[in-house]
Every structure is written in structure tokens, then in C-alpha cells.
Amino acid sequence: xxxxxxxxxxxxxxxxxxxxxxxxxxxxxxxxxxxxxxxxxxxxxxxxxxxxxxxxxxxxxxxxxxxxxxxxxxxxxxxxxxxxxxxxxxxxxxxxxxxxxxxxxxxxxxxxxxxxxxxxxxxxxxxxxxxxxxxxxxxxxxxxxxxxxxxxxxxxxxxxxxxxxxxxxxxxxxxxxxxxxxxxxxxxxxxxxxxxxxxxxxxxxxxxxxxxxxxxxxxxxxxxxxxxxxxxxxxxxxxxxxxxxxxxxxxxxxxxxxxxxxxxxxxxxxxxxxxxxxxxxxxxxxxxxxxxxxxxxxxxxxxxxxxxxxxxxxxxxxxxxxxxxxxxxxxxxxxxxxxxxxxx
Amino acid sequence: xxxxxxxxxxxxxxxxxxxxxxxxxxxxxxxxxxxxxxxxxxxxxxxxxxxxxxxxxxxxxxxxxxxxxxxxxxxxxxxxxx
Numbered sequence: 001x002x003x004x005x006x007x008x009x010x011x012x013x014x015x016x017x018x019x020x021x022x023x024x025x026x027x028x029x030x031x032x033x034x035x036x037x038x039x040x041x042x043x044x045x046x047x048x049x050x051x052x053x054x055x056x057x058x059x060x061x062x063x064x065x066x067x068x069x070x071x072x073x074x075x076x077x078x079x080x081x082x083x084x085x086x087x088x089x090x091x092x093x094x095x096x097x098x099x100x101x102x103x104x105x106x107x108x109x110x111x112x113x114x115x116x117x118x119x120x121x122x123x124x125x126x127x128x129x130x131x132x133x134x135x136x137x138x139x140x141x142x143x144x145x146x147x148x149x150x151x152x153x154x155x156x157x158x159x160x161x162x163x164x165x166x167x168x169x170x171x172x173x174x175x176x177x178x179x180x181x182x183x184x185x186x187x188x189x190x191x192x193x194x195x196x197x198x199x200x201x202x203x204x205x206x207x208x209x210x211x212x213x214x215x216x217x218x219x220x221x222x223x224x225x226x227x228x229x230x231x232x233x234x235x236x237x238x239x240x241x242x243x244x245x246x247x248x249x250x251x252x253x254x255x256x257x258x259x260x261x262x263x264x265x266x267x268x269x270x271x272x273x274x275x276x277x278x279x280x281x282x283x284x285x286x287x288x289x290x291x292x293x294x295x296x297x298x299x300x301x302x303x304x305x306x307x308x309x310x311x312x313x314x315x316x317x318x319x320x321x322x323x324x325x326x327x328x329x330x331x332x333x334x335x336x337x338x339x340x341x342x343x344x
Numbered sequence: 345x346x347x348x349x350x351x352x353x354x355x356x357x358x359x360x361x362x363x364x365x366x367x368x369x370x371x372x373x374x375x376x377x378x379x380x381x382x383x384x385x386x387x388x389x390x391x392x393x394x395x396x397x398x399x400x401x402x403x404x405x406x407x408x409x410x411x412x413x414x415x416x417x418x419x420x421x422x423x424x425x426x
Contacts, residue, residue, distance in 0.1 A: 047386065236405045239389045274386050 008140020011179030014133070016344045017079070017144075020072025021311035022065045022172045023298065024056040030166060037162040044166045049273020053169035053299030055154040062094040065172035066105050066150040069307075073146065074109070076344065077176035081109040084176070085142035087116040088132055090125025090303035092332070093152045094118065105148065115142065122200070123269045123331025124190070125149055125303035126173070127339060130327075131188040133177040148174040149303030156202070158229035160220065167272070168230070169299025173307025175344070186256030186340035189248050193334045196240070200232040200332035230332075241275045241330055245338075246282040249328045252338035263289050264323035265313065265343065269330055270295035270305035290318045302331060310343065319343055346425050347399055352418045359394045360414075363387050373415035381414075391417075401425045 029052050030041040044050060074081055089102040102116035121128040126149040133145035153168035204217055218226045253259060266289050268276055273295050280291055292309035301308060306327050313319035321343055328338035357371035364383050377383040383391060392403050401424045411417045
């Protein structure tokens with residue numbers, strides 16, 4: 001006989017209560033990238049819109065950057081670390097397989113014993129985290145959820161690959177989700193297209209680095225085995241990101257029951273300025289919509305890019321609390337997640 | 345009804361003008377997209393997607409690499425349009 005189970009008493013809705021970001025101290029201009037690749041500042045700017053990016057120093061680890069961003073998000077939300085019931089971290093550049101970095105971050109924040117885990121959804125990771133967090137709050141498994149996107153992509157950058165050397169940056173962005181009485185997060189339109197798994201990927205799996213199994217690994221000019229890096233098929237990614245993701249973005253608007261006219265802010269994953277510009281055109285966004293262009297000085301920080309851009313837009317007055325924002329992440333998998341949120 | 349080669353050139357010229365700002369009269373069959381018309385690899389994707397819509401044709405990424413000149417694109421579209 002199956003017993004009748006009591007279900008959790010969740011909040012009617014969830015909302016973003018606060019946001020915080022951390023950008024590494026060291027700013028890396030295009031000139032520095034040009035030491036490694038045969039290119040030009042003009043070429044990099046015209047292909048990507050990137051002028052500078054931040055690269056983390058040794059002590060700016062994934063955990064340390066995430067802790068810094070989270071502290072700000074918790075303060076911005078007006079809660080204490082002890083009130084966090086779950087910590088969800090999206091990253092692809094934390095190089096200790098287990099335990100999850102989420103447990104370390106939770107402990108260091110003084111959050112007590114919250115649920116804590118990492119997710120792997122590349123540049124869509126922040127949207128995946130938002131979706132999981134919202135579900136936990138509405139179903140009663142958590143009252144406050146800390147969602148973090150953090151990357152040290154400089155560690156996964158082949159500095160001799162002229163198509164990607166200039167692209168990636170490091171940083172952390174975090175939001176606190178909490179209960180709401182009004183709808184403040186629309187449904188997520190998300191998915192994966194595993195048939196395109198090789199379009200963006202790590203060059204070599206870690207287990208190829210076992211001693212005695214080094215044959216066939218990529219090597220540098222001196223014949224030294226290279227650390228794995230991210231590589232991508234630029235044109236294929238561009239086409240998918242602009243034209244397929246514009247459809248997903250539109251579906252997220254439809255799912256939330258609004259149109260582009262109702263939007264105040266558009267925060268796409270900061271992959272490439274050309275993708276952002278082309279998406280804005282394809283989506284026919286009205287002039288009044290503020291568009292995140294944080295990539296210019298931050299580079300592509302994968303899961304961290306959306307919360308970092310959100311934090312900067314709020315800090316600089318490009319966006320304000322209560323604004324309606326469309327966020328969309330997309331990346332290796334290929335995976336994607338789009339949703340409409342009310343800004344904290 | 346399938347487009348003629350002249351109509352395809354005209355259509356491509358309008359697309360290249362819209363995307364790269366090149367005057368339509370400069371878009372002629374012997375021109376190279378990258379070397380003569382300032383259409384870089386990402387703009388080329390935009391040109392291809394616009395051409396796909398306009399001429400009801402599918403141009404897979406692998407085939408895009410072979411389209412060096414306007415004439416290459418005209419020929420490809422002419423042969424593959426449905």
C-alpha cells in the first residue's frame with residue numbers, strides 16, 4: 001500500500017533578491033594576447049568586440065572568486081549567509097572533480113549546512129541554476145538559494161589558438177533567489193542538442209593524461225604536451241547562437257506572456273559582441289531595451305557572464321530594480337536556457 | 345518559381361548591402377566575399393542565412409566554406425533552390 005505523502009509548503013513564486021559579481025584584479029588588453037597569436041587589436045575588436053578581459057591570478061581561485069561574488073549578492077539581498085538553504089554552482093573550470101566546489105563555498109560563506117552541488121551546463125549554466133533554484137523554492141525544499149556562475153577560462157584557453165585566445169575571461173557572478181508573492185521569474189525555455197556536442201568542446205579528456213597514455217595529445221611548439229583547452233567551430237556556433245537562440249528567446253517571451261515591447265533589459269550570454277548585435281537585430285528588439293554589452297571589458301566568462309552583466313547594468317544605472325529582463329544562455333552541449341526575470 | 349541567376353545576383357547584392365554596407369553595384373560575380381567585399385566569416389553566416397530565407401535553399405556550414413566568390417554563391421543557390 002502506498003502511503004499518502006505530505007508535500008513541501010513552498011512559496012507561491014520565487015524572485016531574484018540580490019546580485020553580486022567579482023572580476024579578477026588583472027586586466028588583460030588585446031596587446032597582451034598579441035604576444036601569443038599573429039593577429040591585431042583591430043581584428044580582435046571587429047570579430048568579438050572585446051577590448052580587455054580579466055584573467056585571474058593564482059590566489060583568485062574558482063572558490064575565492066565565487067565567495068567574493070556571493071558575499072555581495074547575499075548583502076544585496078538583505079539576508080545573512082545562515083539563511084541560504086542551497087548553493088548551486090555552475091562551472092566548467094574547477095579542476096577538482098570531487099567534492100563539489102559548492103560545498104567549499106557554502107562552508108566558507110558561513111552558510112551552515114545547506115544543500116550544495118555543482119552543475120555542468122557551460123554557458124547556459126546560470127539559467128540552469130536559476131531554474132533549479134526556483135523549483136527548490138516553489139516546492140518548499142529551500143527558502144533561499146544561492147546560484148553562482150564562476151569560471152577561470154584562462155586556464156582552459158589555448159593561448160596559441162588565434163580563433164579563441166582573445167575570447168575568454170575569468171570571473172564570478174551570483175544571485176540570491178528567495179520567496180515572492182508576485183510572479184517574478186517566467187518559465188524557462190531550455191534544452192540540449194547533443195548531436196552538436198563536438199561544436200564546442202574541451203580538446204582532450206582528462207583521463208588521456210594518465211602517465212603512459214600521452215601519445216597523440218596536442219603539443220606546443222617545443223613539443224610539450226598542452227593542457228586541455230576549449231575549442232569551437234566559430235561559424236557553426238555563430239549561426240546557431242544568433243538564429244536558433246533568437247527563436248528560443250522569443251519562446252521565453254511567449255512563455256512569460258509578454259512581448260519585446262514589455263522588456264526593459266536584454267542580458268544574453270556574453271559570448272561575442274557580433275552574436276549580441278545580430279541577436280538584437282533578429283529579435284527586432286525595440287530601441288528602449290537596454291542591451292548588456294559587458295563582453296567589451298570582460299570577455300566571455302561562460303556561466304558567470306549573465307550575472308556579471310546584470311550586476312554591472314544595475315550598478316551603472318543602465319538597468320534598475322524592478323525592470324523586466326530577458327536572459328538567455330547558450331553554449332557547449334549544445335545547451336541553452338532562456339527566461340524572463342524581474343531584476344532585483 | 346525558381347529564381348534566375350540574374351535575380352539571385354540582384355538578391356545577393358541587396359543582402360550584402362544590408363549586412364556589410366557595400367553598394368549593390370559592387371556586388372558582381374567575380375568578387376570575393378572576404379577580399380573584395382569586406383564580408384568576414386561571421387558576416388558570411390548572416391549573408392548565408394538571409395540567402396537561405398530569400399531563395400528557399402539550405403546551405404550547410406560545410407558548403408559555406410566553398411563559397412569564395414559571389415559567383416560561387418550564385419551557382420550554389422541556382423543549383424540547390426527548391
